[in-house]
Amino acid sequence: MSAKTRGTPAVPMFRRLMVANRGEVAVRIARACDLLGITPVFATSTADRDAGYLRGRETVCIGAARSPQSYLNMQAIVQAARQSECTALHPGWGFLSENPVFAALCEAHGVTFIGPPARAMHLMGKKTPAKSAMRAAGLALIPGSDGILDSAEQAREVADRVGYPVLLKAESGGGGRGMRIARGPDEVASAYADAQAEAIAAFGDGRLYLERLIEGGRHVEIQIMADRYGHVVHLGERDCTVQRNHQKLLEESPSPSLSPDEREKTLAAAVRAAASIGYVGAGTMEFLLDHGTLRFMEMNTRLQVEHSVSEVRSGRDLVVEQIRVAAGHPLSFRQEDVVLTGHAIECRINAEDPSANFKPAPGKIVRWHSPTGDGVRVDTHVDSGYEVPPHYDSLLCKVITAGATRDEAIARMLAALGELVCEGVPTTVPLHLQILRSSAFRTNHYDTRAIPGL
Amino acid sequence: MPVKNFVLDARLTPPVLRARLAAGPDGRQRLLAPGVGMFRGAPDPGMLVGPDQPIGILEILGVVHHVLAPAGASGLVVAAEEAPRGLAPARRPVGFDDLLLTLDPSATRSESAANQAGPAAGAAVSGAAVLRAPTSGRFYVRSGPGKPAFVSVGAVLEPGQTVGLIEVMKTFSRVLYGGDQLPARARVVRVCQADESDVAQGDPLLEVEPADAAGDPNTKPHLA
Numbered sequence: 073m074s075a076k077t078r079g080t081p082a083v084p085m086f087r088r089l090m091v092a093n094r095g096e097v098a099v100r101i102a103r104a105c106d107l108l109g110i111t112p113v114f115a116t117s118t119a120d121r122d123a124g125y126l127r128g129r130e131t132v133c134i135g136a137a138r139s140p141q142s143y144l145n146m147q148a149i150v151q152a153a154r155q156s157e158c159t160a161l162h163p164g165w166g167f168l169s170e171n172p173v174f175a176a177l178c179e180a181h182g183v184t185f186i187g188p189p190a191r192a193m194h195l196m197g198k199k200t201p202a203k204s205a206m207r208a209a210g211l212a213l214i215p216g217s218d219g220i221l222d223s224a225e226q227a228r229e230v231a232d233r234v235g236y237p238v239l240l241k242a243e244s245g246g247g248g249r250g251m252r253i254a255r256g257p258d259e260v261a262s263a264y265a266d267a268q269a270e271a272i273a274a275f276g277d278g279r280l281y282l283e284r285l286i287e288g289g290r291h292v293e294i295q296i297m298a299d300r301y302g303h304v305v306h307l308g309e310r311d312c313t314v315q316r317n318h319q320k321l322l323e324e325s326p327s328p329s330l331s332p333d334e335r336e337k338t339l340a341a342a343v344r345a346a347a348s349i350g351y352v353g354a355g356t357m358e359f360l361l362d363h364g365t366l367r368f369m370e371m372n373t374r375l376q377v378e379h380s381v382s383e384v385r386s387g388r389d390l391v392v393e394q395i396r397v398a399a400g401h402p403l404s405f406r407q408e409d410v411v412l413t414g415h416a417i418e419c420r421i422n423a424e425d426p427s428a429n430f431k432p433a434p435g436k437i438v439r440w441h442s443p444t445g446d447g448v449r450v451d452t453h454v455d456s457g458y459e460v461p462p463h464y465d466s467l468l469c470k471v472i473t474a475g476a477t478r479d480e481a482i483a484r485m486l487a488a489l490g491e492l493v494c495e496g497v498p499t500t501v502p503l504h505l506q507i508l509r510s511s512a513f514r515t516n517h518y519d520t521r522a523i524p525g526l
Numbered sequence: 527m528p529v530k531n532f533v534l535d536a537r538l539t540p541p542v543l544r545a546r547l548a549a550g551p552d553g554r555q556r557l558l559a560p561g562v563g564m565f566r567g568a569p570d571p572g573m574l575v576g577p578d579q580p581i582g583i584l585e586i587l588g589v590v591h592h593v594l595a596p597a598g599a600s601g602l603v604v605a606a607e608e609a610p611r612g613l614a615p616a617r618r619p620v621g622f623d624d625l626l627l628t629l630d631p632s633a634t635r636s637e638s639a640a641n642q643a644g645p646a647a648g649a650a651v652s653g654a655a656v657l658r659a660p661t662s663g664r665f666y667v668r669s670g671p672g673k674p675a676f677v678s679v680g681a682v683l684e685p686g687q688t689v690g691l692i693e694v695m696k697t698f699s700r701v702l703y704g705g706d707q708l709p710a711r712a713r714v715v716r717v718c719q720a721d722e723s724d725v726a727q728g729d730p731l732l733e734v735e736p737a738d739a740a741g742d743p744n745t746k747p748h749l750a
Contacts, residue, residue: 118623133621134562137724138664148562148622151586155564155619249696269670304693432695434662462662466695490642 085399086110086160086184090153093164094120096467099453101162102129104391113156115149117142119461125453132156137463143167144276146174153183160184160398162391166465169374170197170244186398188353188373191317195349196371199243200281203368207359209345211338211368214360216283227282231260234284240264240270243279248318250274253285262298283369290361291315292327294342295382297354299403304347304512306339306511307382307390310410313520314507317428321500321523322507323378324417325385328478329336329361336367343407354379354394360520377420377470379453384416384474415481416474419489419508422466425498433497434462441493447474447481448488460497468499482508540590545581545626547596555601555629560593561586564617568627571605581627585617594627601629655708656718657732659725660701663694667721675717682737683712689732692725703730709736 078095078418090112091098096176098114105112113130119137132152135142135333142148144167153161161183163169172194178185187193196202200219207213217230220243231238231254240263242250250271250384252263264280272278295307312320313328326335342357359366379390393404424430442450452469454460460468471488475481486508489501503523510525518524545557546684557575559565563586575581577597584591605626620626659665667675667690677689692699703712712734719731 121678131621132562132619133623137621142622147586151562154587155562177587431661431699432697433696462694464695 084394086158086409086476087115087158088158088160089186090115090149090156090158090183091164092143092153092161093169094464095125095453095468096451097124097166099165100451101164101391104389104395105432107389107392108395110160110395112171113153113158115143115152115438117463119463123223123261123453124458130156137461138225139167139463143464146171146177149174150177150181150183153178154181158183159366160186160395162186162395163374165374165376170372172197174440184398186353186394188355192349192351193373193441194196196351196355196373197244197318199241199245199370202371205349206345206368206371209348210341210494211345211357211449214283214362214367214369218280220279220281227254227264227280228257228260232257232284234282237285237287239283240267240280241283242267242275242277243281244275245271247490248315250280252382257504258504286360286362286367288521289363289367290329290519291320291328291358292330292361292366292377293356293358294339295354295356295379295390296342296351297388297390297397297403298346298351298399300400301334301402302347303403303406304343304351305403305410306343307388307405307407307410308388309335309339310378310381311520314513314523315520316523318419320378322417322419323381324415324478324481325381326412326415327361331364334364334366343455347483353397354390358506377430377467378418380449380470380472381416381418383412384449384472385412386410387413414474415478416472417474417478417481417485419485419503419504420467420500421469421471421492421494423460423468424466424500426500426503427498430500432458432462432468435497436460437494438496439493440495441491442469443471443482443488443491445488445491447484449474450471450488454494467495468494473501479514482514538707540592542659543584543591543593544596545593545599546623547599550628553631554604555631556625557581557595557599557627557629559584559620559622559624559626561591562671563587563591565593565620565626566617569603571603573603574601575603575627575629576600599629601631604628604630629717646678649690655704655734655736656730657689657701657734658706659727659731661690661692661694661699662725662727663692665701665719665721665723665725665731666691666693666698667717668720675721677714677717677732679714679716681714683714683732683734685710690719699732708734711737713737 091101091114093114101111115134116131117137121133134148134152135145149194168174172190175190215234221227237255240252250267252267254260254263268278290313292309295310298304303520309327310323310325312323314322356372356376358369425431425433439455449472454468473484507525512518512524541558548556550556564582565584567582575595579595581595582593584593683703687703688700689703690701716733
C-alpha cells in the first residue's frame with residue numbers, strides 16, 4: 073500500500089466504502105476495495121438484492137427496482153452510507169456519477185464522494201461551459217451553439233448558421249442518450265422534442281445544445297488521472313469509433329488512425345487543460361478525429377465503462393488510484409512512469425437480440441462461462457442462474473484482450489468470444505465476431521457512420 | 527423546494543411516509559420500511575394499529591419522517607421474534623423493505639376482511655378480448671407527461687395502431703394493436719394498466735370488443 077506513495081507521510085485510508093451502483097460496475101469497485109483492504113457496502117435495489125454478485129457482501133436495500141427510486145435516489149443512498157458507517161462513496165459510472173448535487177449531498181453528510189471536486193464536475197458536466205474552458209486551454213472544438221438552447225426555434229437559427237446536418241445533444245447527457253440528428257431545417261423541431269424527452273427520462277434534465285454533425289470522423293478519447301496536489305497524467309487514448317446508436321460497442325487502444333504528431337500534441341494539451349481547471353480524479357476527454365484533427369466534444373468527469381482498456385495497456389488500476397486520490401494520497405505514478413505497451417481491445421457484450429434489431433432481452437441466464445487465457449480479462453457480474461432484470465441497461469460483461477500488436481489482440485478476442493457461453497438470453501457476441509472478422513475493421517477502413525462489417 | 531419568502535417551521539409539518547404492506551405467515555401482515563433510515567418509536571406489542579395510524583419515525587439524513595400504516599393494515603402489534611432484551615437501541619438502521627412491524631389481523635377480522643377484498647383481479651368483461659404485453663417492461667399509456675393517452679375507453683382500434691409504449695432497459699418501443707385472437711377493428715372496453723406501471727410479458731394491457739364484422743385475423747401483436 074505504501075510502497076508507491078513517493079515518501080509522503082502516511083495518509084489514512086477509508087475503512088468502509090459505499091458502492092452506489094450495480095452489476096459489473098459494483099463488482100469492479102468492490103475488487104478495488106478488496107485490494108485496498110476496504111469493506112465495500114453495496115447500495116442495492118429490490119431487483120438486485122438477491123443477485124449472485126452480492127452474495128456474502130454487506131448490502132443496504134435503498135428502494136424499489138426502478139432506478140429513480142433506488143440508484144438515482146440521492147437521499148436514500150447517502151442515508152444508507154451514513155447508517156452503514158461508510159466514510160466514502162464510489163458512484164461508479166452512469167446513474168449519479170456526474171451529478172454535482174449528489175456529490176455535494178455526500179460531502180454535506182460527511183461522506184467522501186469519489187470523483188472530481190463539485191466545482192470541476194459542475195463545469196465539465198454541463199457541457200457548454202466545458203467547451204469554453206477547453207477552448208481557452210487550447211483544444212480545437214466542433215462548431216455549434218454558444219450554450220444552452222432556449223427553444224426549438226433557436227436551435228433552428230443556430231443550425232442554419234453552422235450548417236446541416238446538426239446534432240442536438242443533452243447538456244447532462246452521456247452514453248448516447250438524449251441525442252438526435254437533424255439533416256434539414258424541417259427536422260430540427262422534431263429532433264429537439266425527441267432529444268429533450270429522452271434527456272428528461274434518462275437524466276432528469278431536458279436542456280439541449282447543438283453541434284454541427286461531423287460525419288465520417290473517428291471517436292477518440294483521452295484518459296486523464298489527477299490528484300489534489302496538481303499532478304495530472306494521461307494514460308493514452310482509446311478509439312471508440314465502433315458504435316451503434318451512439319452506444320459504444322468496441323473500444324481499442326492505441327487508436328489505429330491517429331498520427332503520432334497529433335497524438336503527442338493532443339495528449340499534452342489534454343493534460344494542460346485538466347490542470348487548468350483544477351481537475352482531480354479520473355476523467356475522460358472525448359474528441360472527434362476530423363480529417364486528422366482531434367476536436368474536443370466533452371469531458372466525462374468519471375471513470376468510463378472502457379477504462380479497463382487503458383488499465384490493460386498501462387498496468388495501472390484506475391479504481392484503486394481513484395480511491396487513493398480521494399483519500400488524499402498523491403498519484404502513485406508520474407507521467408514518465410506510465411508505459412503504454414501493446415494493443416488492447418474491449419468488446420461490450422449486451423443482453424440484446426441482434427436478430428430482432430437489438431431488442432433488449434432480459435431473462436434468466438441458464439448457463440454462463442467466462443473466457444480465460446493469456447491476455448484475456450473479463451469484467452462481469454453475471455454467473456450461471458443470474459436473472460437479467462428489465463429495469464437497467466443490458467451490459468452483461470466486458471471482454472478485454474491484449475496483444476503485442478492489433479492483430480494479436482484481435483485474434484485473442486476472437487478466441488475469447490468463441491469460448492464465452494451464455495445460454496438463456498441472446499447476446500451481441502455474433503455482432504462482435506462479425507465486426508472483428510470484417511476486412512473493414514482489420515484494415516482500419518471505417519468511421520462513425522457505419523459499423524464495420526455490417 | 528421552491529424558496530418562499532416566509533419561514534415555515536418544518537417541525538410543525540413533518541413529512542409523512544406510508545409503510546408498505548406485505549402478507550406474512552399465518553395471515554399476518556408485515557409492515558415494511560418505505561425507505562432507508564434510522565427507525566424508532568414503534569408501537570408496543572399488543573397495541574391496535576389501523577390505516578393511517580402512526581407506527582414510528584424514520585430519520586432520513588437527520589430529517590424526521592412520520593411513518594403511517596398503509597390502507598388495509600389492521601391488527602394487533604405482534605412482538606418481534608428476536609425481541610432485544612435489556613438495553614434496546616433507541617434507533618435502528620433499516621433498509622428499504624425491511625420489516626418494521628408485524629400485525630395480527632385476527633383480532634379485527636371483520637374490518638380487515640372488508641379492506642382486503644379488492645376488485646376481482648383480471649376478470650374480463652364477458653365477450654371481451656385481451657391485448658397482452660408483448661414483453662416485460664414499463665408500460666406508458668401516453669407519449670409524454672401532459673400528452674393525451676394513445677387510447678381511451680370507447681376508442682376504436684385498427685391493426686398497427688399504437689396503444690402505448692413499453693420501456694425495456696431504457697429503450698422505448700411502441701405497442702401496436704393486432705393479433706390472431708383479436709378482432710380486426712375493436713373498441714376499447716377497459717385500459718388494464720395505469721400509466722408507468724411495470725408489466726410482465728403476457729399481462730393484459732387492454733380489453734377490447736369487436737367494433738364491427740370480423741376482418742383479417744392474421745396480424746400479430748408486436749413491437750415496432
